[in-house]
Amino acid sequence: MTSELRDKYVLFDVDGTLIDAVSNQRRVWGTWAERYGLDAGDVYRVALRTRPMETFARVAPDRDPRECLATLHELEDEDVRTGVYAAFDGASELLHGLPAGAWALVTSNYEHRVRGRFLRTGLPVPGVIVDAVAVEEGKPSPVPYLRAAARLGAEPEECLVIEDAPSGVQAGLRAGMTVWGVNAAVAVEGVHRHFVSLREAVPHILALVSGDHGDAAA
Template sequence: MTSKNFVLFDVDGTLMDAVENQRRVWHAWAARHGLEGDEVYAVALRTRPVETFAAVAPGAAPEECLALLHALEDEDVRTGSYGAFDGAAALLRALPADRWALVTSNYEHRVRGRFERTGLPLPGLIIDAASVAEGKPSPVPYLTAAEKLGADPADCLVVEDAPSGVRSGLDAGMTVWTVNTPAPHPDAHRHFPSLAEAAPHILALVGRP
């Protein structure tokens, strides 16, 4: 395989375990609307927030629904418990500072808050939901990251856990590896059951022992 010089990481589910946090946020949101938490969360796992609101609370104003969700997410960043996946901190510290970035569907201030809480090092570049007009599975987020890093998409390795992120990276013309899922995505170039297992291979691609 041709050596890849840049690494672009998804955040939630890839570097950090935030499943329980997302569940708590959606349960709190559902309670404010008199809805059953598990039912709302099941929909939220499959759809974007605006689509979730339309499905579970069609009579509510989408702007108010989103404002409440954002407030709950911000509160969770301040008070919730987060855990980085094994090997994440050592991997990020070992990468050249100008050769990796975060590409997330979340917002930068939340990512920074979570990283500070878990002690993960931050890169110089974070492409978040406010950075692009189209989110994953569009290739725009990963292409934007490559452009800002001055990288050819063909020289970028994407590390993901979610199908939408895999599609985003593939359509951007990048190599995509998946981690932290029991089964590989059928279109990903390579799969590792955990980030820790992927770490030495990621470092090898950027020329680090």
């Protein structure tokens, strides 16, 4: 399908949207906490709400944050190699059903980990991945989503963002894009459309990209 026939591009968050990595993240942070003699539950509750460097400042202010980050990266890389991952129901059908060049991944993680997780779960990898290294400003800044759109050759108004988290939703909205929320019992504030599960959203996303606007909402 050529770009002239396509009027919607889809930009996906990864963790929590396409891949269920909650148990992996909990295990990684739990191991990290043990290494520093901290309570795993307390650390994980902070990590859920903050970025790693902010988490270290809160839970281990007397430690070198660079050392803390290196340890976390070591544990995350090991988890990608040995951990058990699962794609959300519908993810494979959805990604395989999208035209090449019509979609991208926008993640706060690192590309090599995303590729490892996709390999483990059998999901196809797109030509465009905007990761933590690709931009100086992460979500909720609009920069990651705007960078992905530019790399696809798309205008913001042509892009549909699929997200599960408030920071990602805000990033998509600030980029001037349509944002649909998935995998949450309650809609994240600001989303144009909400789906309790990714599976529920699959036919609507595919219909929008195919040009069947009778099933699309913005």
